[in-house]
Amino acid sequence: MERRRNDRRLHATERLTTRLLLRVSAWAIGLVIFGSIVTFYVVYQNAKHQFISDLNRDVAQKIERNQRFFERIEAFGDVLAERFVQRYEFYNDTNSRRYQQAVDAFDAWYEETSPGVLRLPVTFHSGTTIDNTRFEYLSAFVGPRPNPITPELKLRSTVALSILNELGPAWQHVVTNTHFSMPENILMLYSPDQPWGLLADKDLVITNYSVVKSTLQSENPERKPNWTGLYYDITAGYWTITYQRPIDYAGKHLANASFDVGISQLLADLTQRQRPDAEHFVLNSQGQLISATNIAFDLVQEQALLTPETYPDPAFLSINAKILSGELSANTSTLDDFFEDHVVTFQRIDNPNWWYVTIYPKLNIQREAAVLPVRLIVGGVALVLLVLMVVYLLVRRDVSKPLTEMAYVASMMDARNxxxxxxxxxxxxxxxxxxxxxxxxxxxxxxxxxxxxxxxxxxxxxxxxxxxxANKMLEALANMDGLTGLLNRRAFDRDLAQALQSDSEPSILVLGDLDSFKAYNDNYGHEAGDQALQKIAQYLMNACEQNSVYRYGGEELAIILPQRILAAQPNYIDNLRSGIAHLGIEHNYSASGIGALSISFGVAPIKSGQLASDVIRTADTQLYLAKRRGGNRTVMEELSLKE
Ligand SMILES: Nc1nc2c(ncn2[C@@H]2O[C@H](COP(=O)(O)OP(=O)(O)OP(=O)(O)O)[C@@H](O)[C@H]2O)c(=O)[nH]1
Structure with missing residues (x-):
């Protein structure tokens, strides 16, 4: 019971161990959370850098892949140029028959469709066989020019046409059109789609357009091939870009090997989402938008290249401004704070000198970065709780219970158990x-x-x-007479009152008075009187039961005796009297006349319910009678011993 009370008194939250565990828990969980926050910060930074480097790597791979496409086209251009130069060298022998045949072929194949303008007949496109040579998908436009057509130019044109006829079909699945152009305003092409040479305006001067113009020695002294003229071919329904490779021979610009290349697939590949939520933009070096992940196809189709005026999209406007600002010096730039909540990367595609821009929400990176810290928090808290549970059980077993036991023992000590x-x-x-x-x-x-x-x-x-x-002794002393050693008057009163009780054994009262004691004192001295008193007292104490003899006062004595003593020894009292007389204490002046100190007894029964004074008076009366009769005698009231 006591133990249960103690246990109840200590509520769980008051226990030292519980409070200790709560504190340890709070600290441990706090540390886990703090550690997780620090981890999150570090992991986030790493994740961001990792993401950006992954993104750059992926995009670089993608660009490289597409770059290879462009390089492949450039390789085609090299093949075309090489073949042209070889064949031109071979045919360009004015004395040879083949030279003349080539020149003649020009005259035979071309027809003047308007003054100064020559074109190949439509049969070269639809299909014709001339001198065992099959011609198909070819067209040519020899536009107005200041100088007349020389045989050499004719030779060049025939050589170019024959090469187109040979190699054009080989590349038709890779490029849209394969063509040769010449600075003398001549363009011939292999194109399964359309006979462009027949459709060109008769007044067209191809060198006026940047595509061909950029190949002229005056415009391009370094003689670099280039990618130009990105446009949306409405008829063909795809994006087209032109590759131009100038072909010089002996310092003279003879021709350009060129291709129109459909890059819709390439742009789709570029703008396809690298990761969920990523946005990609392809812009040219002038900051015009070529393609973007989320752009409406119709819009591009209508506008061809989009400008801030035609496409005022906030993201595009910012990117456009950034590119035009010239601040992007490196080939790859990552801007963390360019857009709020987004990371932006700018990557240059060398050929055809485009910018590839990716916008990616920071939240995704943060989410990715948060995975580890969240796992750390969950794992850490779970671990802490597990450890705490184990600690709790151990502390409960090894500390709490023993402490409770000790507290219980202490409480028992306190209660003196x-x-x-x-x-x-x-x-x-x-x-x-x-x-x-x-x-x-x-x-x-x-x-x-x-x-x-x-x-x-x-x-x-x-x-x-x-x-x-000591108390007993004191009480005895309090009830004892100092001179005689008998019980004193106080004890007499007490014992008489007791004897008067109804349940007490029937007793009798004996009052005694020394005869002529005054005369004794007077004649033998008071000291002798005292000694006589002591002797008589000693005698009575020996003869009676010690406790029933009293010094009633002065020379008066009292005895309380059970009646049964008298029933057994009727002369018991008078024997006491004679015993005193026989002590032989000389008293020659006693009225008794026996020459010795004697005593007279008055006897009265003690009746229950009587007053003590009545009993004493009765005994005293008997004593008085004994004295009157000469002393040294016993006078008893008539006793009925049956009472
Ligand atoms: N030595 C001594 N004398 C005592 C003591 N107590 C009482 N007395 C004396 O006892 C005497 C009693 O005298 P009384 O009363 O005249 O009686 P009595 O002389 O004995 O005469 P009766 O009683 O008639 O025989 C007195 O003289 C008291 O002084 C005591 O303790 N010592």
């Missing part, structure tokens, strides 16, 4: 360490207390006994 402390320490065997020491100390203390208590009790008992003895 030392024996329970000795008997009740049931956990003693299981306790260890400090608690064990403390409990042992309690047990030792309890043993000492018990011993001290026992010693104290023994001492108290001893003192109590001594006190009782």
């Amino acid at each position: 030392y024996k329970d402390v000795l008997a009740g320490n049931t956990l003693k065997g299981k306790l260890k360490g400090e608690v064990r020491y403390a409990l042992n100390a309690f047990v030792t203390m309890a043993k000492r207390f018990i011993k001290a208590q026992e010693q104290l009790e023994e001492k108290v008992n001893q003192r109590t006994r001594e006190l009782a003895r």
